[in-house]
Amino acid sequence: MQSLNTSPVTSGAAARITISVDAMGGDKGPAVVVAGLVDSIRQRPDLDILLHGDQALLQPLLEREPGLKGRVTLRHAPGVVTMEDKPAQVMRHGQDTSMWATIDSVRDGAAAAAVSCGNTGALMAVSMIRLRKLPGINRPAIACLWPSRNPGEFNVMLDVGADVKADPSDLLQYAVMGSAYAANGLSIARPRVGLLNVGTEEHKGRAELKEANELLAREADRGGFQHMGFVEGSDIPGASVDVIVTDGFTGNVALKTGEGTARLVAERLKESFTSGLLAKIGALLALPALKRFQKRIDPRRANGGVFLGLRGTVVKSHGGSDATGIAAAIGLAYQLALSGLTEGIAARLASIAAAGQDAPLMAPGDSAGAGIKGGSTE
Amino acid sequence: MQSLNTSPVTSGAAARITISVDAMGGDKGPAVVVAGLVDSIRQRPDLDILLHGDQALLQPLLEREPGLKGRVTLRHAPGVVTMEDKPAQVMRHGQDTSMWATIDSVRDGAAAAAVSCGNTGALMAVSMIRLRKLPGINRPAIACLWPSRNPGEFNVMLDVGADVKADPSDLLQYAVMGSAYAANGLSIARPRVGLLNVGTEEHKGRAELKEANELLAREADRGGFQHMGFVEGSDIPGASVDVIVTDGFTGNVALKTGEGTARLVAERLKESFTSGLLAKIGALLALPALKRFQKRIDPRRANGGVFLGLRGTVVKSHGGSDATGIAAAIGLAYQLALSGLTEGIAARLASIAAAGQDAPLMAPGDSAGAGIKGGSTE
Structure with missing residues (x-):
């Protein structure tokens, strides 16, 4: 089980949680995602964000928000997965997209969980091939x-x-x-x-x-x-x-x-x-x-479908999420990473498997x- | 198609509609069913009711309601189908029940449609064997x-x-x-x-x-x-x-x-x-x-699941229906009988079958x- 790279990513003396966020692909554009970051970071002093998307678009949005300074790391990704893209296409040709990079940050251990409000089918497909399924799932x-x-x-x-x-x-x-x-x-x-x-x-x-x-x-x-x-x-x-x-x-x-x-x-x-x-x-x-x-x-309070059974936590925020919805999805990813959801699932599955x-x-x-x-x- | 005994039952010069009602089997007892009759009869001068159930229980309830005089015919049935009865049991041994008699009134042509708030599975089973399916269903x-x-x-x-x-x-x-x-x-x-x-x-x-x-x-x-x-x-x-x-x-x-x-x-x-x-x-x-x-x-406004595909219309009222809910179910049965639902379904099915x-x-x-x-x- 030690090989699962899903434990909360910590740095320095005080443990910090990093969440990987896809800035693109939502119906309301990246400005709403950045507004959601502001809300979620204000409430959680130990939260950092890895933000993936178009640098030219995102840099000015981030600079306008002093509260994000030192807490958000921008990673440029030129491609965007649209709501019309077929999952199979994205699996084959989506390596340059913000969605792919968002998931890869969890795979690499740079982030403890991922959040995206993009295309559900594509997000599940990318999560499956990049994170892979938990043993036995x-x-x-x-x-x-x-x-x-x-x-x-x-x-x-x-x-x-x-x-x-x-x-x-x-x-x-x-x-x-x-x-x-x-x-x-x-x-x-x-x-x-x-x-x-x-x-x-x-x-x-x-x-x-x-x-x-x-x-x-x-x-x-x-x-x-x-x-x-x-x-x-x-x-x-x-x-x-x-x-x-x-x-x-x-x-x-x-x-x-x-x-x-x-x-x-x-x-x-x-x-x-x-x-x-x-x-x-x-x-x-x-x-x-x-x-x-x-x-x-308010359905936004419960925003965020969680993908379970993968080697890492992925939260799918509603495509039409506003800042409140995105903050709720990030908050959920943070809480699940902090509490070790992936490890909890793996332990329960192992208990059944041992009896099996x-x-x-x-x-x-x-x-x-x-x-x-x-x-x-x- | 003439053999379908499902056309509205008429008597005398002015066409009248007779609905067969099961007084027993609802969660709230026969008094609530009788109260529902009062509401539905008041609104529809051309509606008559055939009421099936325990005479000793029902006769006093009916006598207390002057509005029902001359409009409700009581038919004694000693047996009651409970919510716990299995459909197969009722099919074999349910001949003396009010539910069975309620459906048989439609089969015999004495009523144009049936209403019951009893056990759904049993009601469907009795409806299937007594009314039978429409050709092709x-x-x-x-x-x-x-x-x-x-x-x-x-x-x-x-x-x-x-x-x-x-x-x-x-x-x-x-x-x-x-x-x-x-x-x-x-x-x-x-x-x-x-x-x-x-x-x-x-x-x-x-x-x-x-x-x-x-x-x-x-x-x-x-x-x-x-x-x-x-x-x-x-x-x-x-x-x-x-x-x-x-x-x-x-x-x-x-x-x-x-x-x-x-x-x-x-x-x-x-x-x-x-x-x-x-x-x-x-x-x-x-x-x-x-x-x-x-x-x-109000869900009671839409009370009444309609069984479709049988040689006759059966409306299943919610088990917990009150008088308002039962009146709505009777009103629905009345309207569907008046408009010739069974004939409408048969005609549409025949059109598809002819092409087939x-x-x-x-x-x-x-x-x-x-x-x-x-x-x-x-």
């Missing part, structure tokens, strides 16, 4: 934080879009990785994990989900989580579990459905409050309460199973 | 109305839970059935149909979805809908399509995720408005606006394709 996953009724106000859900398929052994790996994320990101020592299905009864749903449910029950102790069985869509924002596990197709649909529904409700509310004089006066009196409400349901060597849990020829066993010998 | 589906930004304020989504699987020919049938529902339920002559996926680009998603997308493009004109290609979860409450087509696993997760998210947002809003004196005064001033808002996002005889669109041995061709000879 079959499919990396993208995890998101979902506003919930739990004390920490968020649940972890994965996969929300790395891969449209997941077999039972992938779902077990998602449970393990999601638990490590909840442990490091939300400080829940032994998270409760639910498997997303169309009902909570054991006979419901697809056959592969029943198999996955049994596998999760068997491996929960070794994986460091509590097995809660099946959950439904209504449990994603609920308080009955901390981590929701599903395939990337279902997870992506659920995430976008939830976002779309919350947006519609907020629109309707705004329409109501501007529908007449009394309503407007009422809204004015309730303004501080409404602002608190807005802040609690005594009594094989995976079917022979199962690539995930073979990978897990191979991983423990590294 | 492989998998019946459950469709719901989803609050949206479209002028009619609702979109149609299916399947939301009849079957966890759907192959491309099933998805085409869902598109056809969903279009008939939007035409009859929302008065949209040629509805725009979108296929739910993880992105709108043609290369994204699962292989079977690409195949389904091509099939929908080819059959759109004959099926009476506009093919809009792929949509994402965020489009479900949007204005870009009228009908969203997906498999019952994904649809069920999306539906429950949307409901759960809306509920969380409403809770947070309520907390904000009770958080201080100014906020409370503000809420009081804005009360009429807040009530309009609450009404617009000239140039087979389905793979040989595909049961759905074979069914469609067989159906057109009836």
Whole structure:
């Protein structure tokens, strides 16, 4: 495990955390990324930034912000990955892009984690080939934080879009990785994990989900989580579990459905409050309460899909992120690097793999199973 | 097609619509169902009800409501299907239940459509064996109305839970059935149909979805809908399509995720408005606006999953429905019966099947394709 170059990068007597940030590729341009840097650096005195992108564009933006002096190192990268670029193209010809350089800083050990608001497919492809998968991982996953009724106000859900398929052994790996994320990101020592299905009864749903449910029950102790069985869509924002596990197709649909529904409700509310004089006066009196409400349901607070299962932490910020969203994504990358997320995942996977060597849990020829066993010998 | 006993049941000179209602099996008991009858009958002078359930329980409830006199016929059924009963049990031993009798009234032609708030799986099983599938239908589906930004304020989504699987020919049938529902339920002559996926680009998603997308493009004109290609979860409450087509696993997760998210947002809003004196005064001033808002996002307005693809219309009301929810479900059944939903679906399916005889669109041995061709000879 010592070979994983993912431990927080420290320099000098006081430990400092360096985060690698892609300045290009977001819908709102590099000025918004620089504004996000200002917010995140002000709050964290031990944070440094490696910023990748077009020097001619970025240098003047950085010089205008005195707070960034001595904290941001600019690395010129001439190429930009656009939202239209196909992942395969970027994998072959993307070496000169800011996205590639952002990931390579984590690979080289110059930074502890990476943040980009560029093209998700390309970012996952570049992360896979440059960072590579953790020992034993079959499919990396993208995890998101979902506003919930739990004390920490968020649940972890994965996969929300790395891969449209997941077999039972992938779902077990998602449970393990999601638990490590909840442990490091939300400080829940032994998270409760639910498997997303169309009902909570054991006979419901697809056959592969029943198999996955049994596998999760068997491996929960070794994986460091509590097995809660099946959950439904209504449990994603609920308080009955901390981590929701599903395939990337279902997870992506659920995430976008939830976002779309919350947006519609907020629109309707705004329409109501501007529908007449009394309503407007009422809204004015309730303004501080409404602002608190807005802040609690603000999707930017939970900005940042985290790529799990790689040799390093990558946070994908929303393509349309503003400065607040980018600062939240950098804050998340900082917290996950500081708490050693990658090491936490590797340790949990190793625990399952060690048990797998005594009594094989995976079917022979199962690539995930073979990978897990191979991983423990590294 | 004359053999379909699904046309509105008429009696006397003025056409009257009879709806068959299951008084038992809801979480809140038969008193709530009777209260729902009162609301729905008051609004519709041409509506009659056939009510099925325990006579000793129901007779006194009906006698207390003078508005129901001469409009409700009580049919005694001693048995009740509970939420815990397995569909297979009910299919074998459920002949004496109110649910069975409710469906049989549609089968016999005594009622034009059925409403029940009982166990969904059992209701679908009883509907399948008693009403049988429409000619050519492989998998019946459950469709719901989803609050949206479209002028009619609702979109149609299916399947939301009849079957966890759907192959491309099933998805085409869902598109056809969903279009008939939007035409009859929302008065949209040629509805725009979108296929739910993880992105709108043609290369994204699962292989079977690409195949389904091509099939929908080819059959759109004959099926009476506009093919809009792929949509994402965020489009479900949007204005870009009228009908969203997906498999019952994904649809069920999306539906429950949307409901759960809306509920969380409403809770947070309520907390904000009770958080201080100014906020409370503000809420009081804005009360009429807040009530309009609450009404617009009230899930009871859209209560009623409709079973599509059977020889008769069945509306599944939410298990926890109150009187308002039950009245909405009865109103929906009434409207769909009046507008001839079953005939509309059959006509659209026949149009596709007729074309299929000239140039087979389905793979040989595909049961759905074979069914469609067989159906057109009836």
